[in-house]
């Protein structure tokens with residue numbers, strides 16, 4: 233077995249959410265393994281910082297302002313990728329937020345906002361990438377879902393959870409449609425990965441962190457860098473027979489029954 237199976241030299245990767253968190257971490261890892269990057273985010277300043285970090289490593293990258301809830305912005309992003317690189321080998325579909333609210337109170341507009349960000353946005357990105365990858369007979373797409381793709385979170389996550397459930401089915405359907413043409417589609421389902429929104433929620437309710445940790449047998453919350461290995465693996469030939477998979481990135485959370493207990497180590 234050769235390490236070359238993880239080599240991404242000459243491959244083009246489009247990553248959304250590339251200004252921070254898992255998007256930036258995934259983009260950096262892909263660049264470290266040789267890929268050329270298109271970095272999309274609402275936050276152009278942050279995406280440009282990621283661009284600079286990649287260029288400092290000797291890599292090739294450009295940043296684009298793109299709101300993934302707006303199909304026209306996504307189409308403009310892919311037109312730019314066509315112009316700069318003329319191909320796409322990997323899509324990391326990472327950006328997009330949910331709007332929280334109790335099921336009995338949330339407005340339909342807020343349900344629609346989560347849907348636009350996470351379902352329409354992820355799908356439009358897949359469609360634009362998929363059209364190009366099908367022509368090349370080659371490509372890999374990774375959608376970031378959530379443990380909320382397959383289980384419930386409560387605490388006002390109804391809009392987010394419904395949208396993330398759709399991301400799981402989007403992944404299975406696209407894999408089924410496209411994998412015989414060389415285009416693989418997988419999803420990563422993270423548990424709690426520290427980001428500014430989680431930090432704010434933990435500060436507002438100090439019980440939350442313990443609650444989360446009680447469900448995570450590895451005994452720590454996720455870090456954005458935890459996505460790096462999966463991003464490289466799923467973009468590379470090392471995963472060439474992996475498609476349609478929903479891969480938990482959760483420190484063991486999904487495997488443990490809610491009545492189970494992790495072992496505490498002092």
Ligand SMILES: NC(=O)c1ccc[n+]([C@@H]2O[C@H](COP(=O)([O-])OP(=O)(O)OC[C@H]3O[C@@H](n4cnc5c(N)ncnc54)[C@H](O)[C@@H]3O)[C@@H](O)[C@H]2O)c1
Pocket residue numbers: 248249250251252253254255272273274275278298299300301326327328329330349376377378379421422423424425426427428429430456
């Ligand atoms: N952090 C977690 O615990 C966790 C768990 C499961 C799933 N997720 C999902 O993973 C994805 C990334 O989360 P993260 O923790 O890296 O978040 P983050 O807040 O660290 O980064 C998100 C990035 O996406 C950008 N963004 C937000 N909305 C956008 C939009 N409409 N168009 C373009 N860019 C947009 C932000 O500017 C930011 O740079 C999100 O979809 C999130 O719902 C996160």
